[in-house]
Amino acid sequence: MKAIILKKYGLPNNLKIEEVSVPNPKDSEVLVRIHSASINDWDWGLVRGKPFIIRLLYGLRNPKIKIPGVDIAGKIESIGNKVRSFSIGDEVYCDLSDSGFGGFAQYVCIPEKSITKKPVNLSFNESAAIPHAGLLAYQGIMNKGKLRAGQKILINGAGGGVGTLAIQMLKQFEVEVTGVDTGEKLDMMKSVGFDHVIDYKKVDFTKTGKKYDYILDTKSNRSAFKYARSLNKNGSYITVGGMLNRLFEIQLFGSIISIFSDKQLSVLSLIPNKGLDQISRLVEEGKIKPVIDGPYQFDEIPDLIQLLGEGKHKGKIVVEI
Ligand SMILES: NC(=O)c1ccc[n+]([C@@H]2O[C@H](COP(=O)([O-])OP(=O)(O)OC[C@H]3O[C@@H](n4cnc5c(N)ncnc54)[C@H](OP(=O)(O)O)[C@@H]3O)[C@@H](O)[C@H]2O)c1
Known part of the structure; x- marks a missing residue:
């Protein structure tokens, strides 16, 4: 699969697009084919290793997280043996900030407890703008x-x-x-x-x-x-x-x-994914709809992280994977 790879802290233009293996889900994980992702402040911080707390969390000299990206929407491609609440083909969305990032790639494995069915009335692009x-x-x-x-x-x-x-x-x-x-x-x-x-x-x-x-x-x-x-x-x-x-x-x-x-x-100290089902309900009742900047293409991700860092975006920057 193609993925955006972070090898060392620095500027977003140090990020590289590489071919890596599709991961295998553990017993309580699902493998999601990512259709859309959005860019977050976390990505800007992780790529640069700034502020310093990012290095305390994710590696002092080099980042332990290899693929950035926290917000995704996609379809379940396979499931682990102990997964009970989701099936292959379910359309889901998620904030990956407590499950190891990995949103800027074609596939990611996510613990079952971290995912939520995406709102039925939103596209993948719109859904990816919501979680974080x-x-x-x-x-x-x-x-x-x-x-x-x-x-x-x-x-x-x-x-x-x-x-x-x-x-x-x-x-x-x-x-x-x-x-x-x-x-x-x-x-x-x-x-x-x-x-x-x-x-x-x-x-x-x-x-x-x-x-x-x-x-x-x-x-x-x-x-x-x-x-x-x-x-x-x-x-x-x-x-x-x-x-x-x-x-x-x-x-x-x-x-x-x-x-x-x-x-x-x-x-506020964010609790990832807590309340995402209530947000889905508000979306399905037509009460909220994300404001999207994009959608952009996968190979634009490094430039888009820079754009976010410079505060030039309006609403959420969304990328089609
Ligand atoms: N609490 C947690 O656990 C947690 C977890 C993750 C992230 N976060 C934080 O949550 C925040 C995410 O917010 P967001 O996604 O809405 O960020 P955002 O998309 O960057 O929006 C922030 C807005 O503030 C504007 N702005 C810049 N300087 C300003 C000023 N002096 N006065 C008023 N507005 C100003 C920016 O516009 P311009 O820059 O274009 O002027 C931008 O439109 C980030 O700060 C992130 O670090 C918190």
Whole structure:
């Protein structure tokens, strides 16, 4: 099978397309023929070995993960002896971030517990755009049970994979949602449902005096105190990503602010694939649909990882395998 191979940390253009053997599924795994994959921040980090925590997780000098790629959609080609919930031919999708990556290839073996049937009303390309970003959005904003009609919500870094899915999940609750991102993405953001949009290059939303009941953040580019200042009484802030030093700071000062005030600040630690079946249901009810950048071709993957790293994408970058 063809695969994108990562031999050493560096720039995405060091990645090579090679022929490697099709893997064999273990007893509790399925072999999936990948039809589509999407590009994630994990890939950008893994390929470069940055931030340093990536090297602690995946190899200090050289990467132990040989094939990057975390989001896939495809069809089950064969199953291990102990697989009970899936059959050959099932169309599935998955976040591979806790099962060894491997999405930028024609085939991958995945533990049965990590896969979910793909939504019946989506193509493979659309399905591959959902798992990782959808789960960050879902676990960040939907499963806390706190959403009420009329609440004011802000998403910082709203024009990417997480923000464009989170807005559609939020719209079921008749809440008023503001999205913050760069000027070129604001029209697309309005088209997916944001009530208000802010260009972060022109306006600092923490200085406008407006307050929100809930803030979902994908960038973490301000201090915990500034975020707290932008929250209403009993408001919550949750970040799903950003620079590591900021995340540590928000974790530390956020928990102190949470003890001494009526505001809650926290950092989400993603649980891969938890809630993907609920996301499938929302998709099948027609409540969410991913925003896709692409589809692109397999041999463009190195350039696309670079494009994502430079933040030039709109929604999720999808590749046909
Ligand atoms: N919590 C976890 O366990 C976990 C696990 C995996 C990944 N993650 C993180 O989750 C996040 C994924 O979010 P995503 O997929 O939506 O990322 P994304 O597609 O890169 O979207 C982020 C958006 O933020 C915009 N942006 C850049 N600078 C900004 C600023 N100063 N203010 C406001 N917006 C700004 C970017 O636009 P431009 O760059 O074009 O300006 C981009 O549109 C990543 O940070 C990733 O590290 C978290």
